[in-house]
Amino acid sequence: MARVFIIGAGATRIGEHWDKSLRELATEALLAAVRDAGVDKRDLEAVYVGNMSSGALQGQEHLGSLIATWAGLAGVAAFKVEAACASGGAALHQAFLAVASGCYDCVAVVGVEKMTDALPHDVTASLVTAEDQEYVAFTGATFVGLNALVYRAYMAKYGVKQERVAEFAVHCHRMAVANPYAQFRREVSIEEVMSSPLIADPIRLLECAPVGDGAAALVLCSEDYLRRNPRDELVEIVGSAAATDVFSVHERRDMTTLAASRRAAEAALRQARVEPRDVDVLEVHDAFTILGVITLEDLGYAGRGEGWR
Amino acid sequence: MARVFIIGAGATRIGEHWDKSLRELATEALLAAVRDAGVDKRDLEAVYVGNMSSGALQGQEHLGSLIATWAGLAGVAAFKVEAACASGGAALHQAFLAVASGCYDCVAVVGVEKMTDALPHDVTASLVTAEDQEYVAFTGATFVGLNALVYRAYMAKYGVKQERVAEFAVHCHRMAVANPYAQFRREVSIEEVMSSPLIADPIRLLECAPVGDGAAALVLCSEDYLRRNPRDELVEIVGSAAATDVFSVHERRDMTTLAASRRAAEAALRQARVEPRDVDVLEVHDAFTILGVITLEDLGYAGRGEGWR
Structure with missing residues (x-):
């Protein structure tokens, strides 16, 4: 190669x-x-x-x-x-x-x-084409709704309070302040996150990636x-890999882990011959705070149920 | 490699x-x-x-x-x-x-x-998303319409009668008869092609690839x-290559040649170290008869204006 x-x-x-x-x-x-x-x-x-x-x-x-x-x-x-x-x-x-x-x-x-430049409904509809149109999306399910289910399952399984997961938004906003390309370059407090409007219970507005x-x-x-x-x-x-999970959120054996992230990260680290702790900069997909937290666990940076730490 | x-x-x-x-x-x-x-x-x-x-x-x-x-x-x-x-x-x-x-x-x-399982208008609209939505598609232009322009330009430039170009459909139908996967497994005559409904002048129904x-x-x-x-x-x-042309039909210097086909074919043949005449089986994109004829010229199987032979 x-x-x-x-x-x-x-x-x-x-x-x-x-x-x-x-x-x-x-x-x-x-x-x-x-x-x-x-x-x-x-x-x-x-x-x-x-x-x-x-x-x-x-x-x-x-x-x-x-x-x-x-x-x-x-x-x-x-x-x-x-x-x-x-x-x-x-x-x-x-x-x-x-x-x-x-x-x-x-x-x-x-x-x-x-x-x-699209209407909110059209943006939501275009995003949910990544889920199963025939079996899931046609019901009116949205990605924020599906991730709300994941969020609840995570909190129930590990007995974690929402404030701990929502901290991920505070961290991400802090990282954005010095980035001239970032959409919102200001810090937010956990109080601001937790008092922002509810989008899909329990997900708050400031826990969502903006359009x-x-x-x-x-x-x-x-x-x-x-x-x-x-x-x-x-x-x-020095390493690049991709992987999939089962297609739909409801098909996963465990909604609180992303098999594809784990699998792809393992393969890329193996190619690169490095350990998770050797990595200095990490960028994860965090469309919603809960996804960031789960991904940190899947990538080996935290134990199960401890990604929010 | x-x-x-x-x-x-x-x-x-x-x-x-x-x-x-x-x-x-x-x-x-x-x-x-x-x-x-x-x-x-x-x-x-x-x-x-x-x-x-x-x-x-x-x-x-x-x-x-x-x-x-x-x-x-x-x-x-x-x-x-x-x-x-x-x-x-x-x-x-x-x-x-x-x-x-x-x-x-x-x-x-x-x-x-x-x-x-989509309505004809929706199929046509989905196909024309391959043209420029902002500058071309919004006018109502369709691909059969755009290729009708190409067809007319070709006939005018080389003094070729439509019957000669339309022969490409007769040839393709003949090839399909023995193919169990083909959509229409029957021969058509040039008379049938030329008397089929007009879709976008001069293109006849039997000169179009079916949906x-x-x-x-x-x-x-x-x-x-x-x-x-x-x-x-x-x-x-032994060879695989891809290339582009300018995006829109109207941007081409010469509508009667497909620069991308020529460029990609040359690269693939070079990789494979073969000449056009070494190839036993050729499959070209022929959404409309005119495209098949032009592609044969671009691939070196016929001189300019002679692909219909």
Whole structure:
């Protein structure tokens, strides 16, 4: 397997971009990553786009070719990769494989969503297409509702108070203050979280990831490419893995653990030959506080029922 | 780059499957490919799903995990790859890269669409999401309309009569007669094609690919996997490439040539070290007769304006 390096990163601010379309956000992040990489964009041989909602919210599919064209890259190989909330990560995994295969020397990956110019009901409906339309979504179930069930099951199983789980939001907001790309750059207190409106009992508004617009991009390259375009600082992808769980929340044997997170993290750590404690920066999917807490347990950073610590 | 082999293939009949859902069609093809490969399905490490329309027509995204679960494969890495009408081919390309990278030893790829249980207007609207929603589709343009423009431009440029282009449908129907998976297994005459209803002047009904339901799947594996699971007959993927053109039909410098087909075919032939004339079986995208004719020219099987011969 060929080694894979990250040589550029770019992002837009996340927020309500009334003045920018999906393609503009993606192109802005993509070209920022190319500038950051300090390469000629014509060196890119492939573009991977991670996106879930453009079909439902913009009536636009075929984003690979669309964004390649708008970035002035028509001609490259281009693909959209979709895996619900993991679409960006899944696209990065494909870009990694493309370079690791030796087939491509320099590729870009961009994750983009444009959600604020749709009505709330349409956003909720587009998100729940990640659950089972025939057996779950048609009942009117929403993701916040399903995660409320998970939340209750977790509190009941481990005798944990909601305030402890909700602390995850306080922590995440603190991390966002210094991040110029973050949507909300202010700290919140646990009192603010717990007194924010109830969305789906017990989930409070400030325990939910906000709806937003934005894009982030990376440029990846091979060792061969680096030899031709040398640089001092190197970031290598030393492990990348993906996994699934059973499809629906109700099908899981235990709602309070995410088998896919555990499995994928184990595989990536094995590839990288590192232990969880060797990791300095960790980013987990926390659409709702409870998911962040459970993921910390699945990734080996806390015992079962102790992720909130 | 590791060598990649095809060890199994499966498909459903293409047609109107009122009694089968999208997931059932995909699972049927996927498990048929696994049976054909003669392997234990638990050997599969990843599933790639090629699909364009499930979001619009079934309100269902996240097909990678959905189909992995329904095929009894929950746990594997799973992804949906979308590239409009090229979604199946794009998914196959990713599956190829996954094995070529050395990351995966045995993967499945399945292409699936379920279109007949939607109203014609909804099918047309879902297809045109592959064109530019903001600049083209919102005008009411459809793909058959856009290809009618291409058709007229081709006939005008090369002084070719429609009967010559429409012959492509006669040829394709002849090829379908012996194919048990084909949607329409009967020959048609050029008179039937030319007297079929006009859909978008000059395109006639029998010059259009029909709307249908169905799925097709392959199992790919590495040389390592073959060593552990030897077999006599081998099919190797000796070249695989993808490319884009500018996004919209009206942006092309010349509407009568498909730059992406030419570019991708050249790259794949170069990888495989073969010439167009070495190829025994050719399958081209022929949503409309004109596209088949133009593709034959772009792939080097005919001179410009002579693909209809």
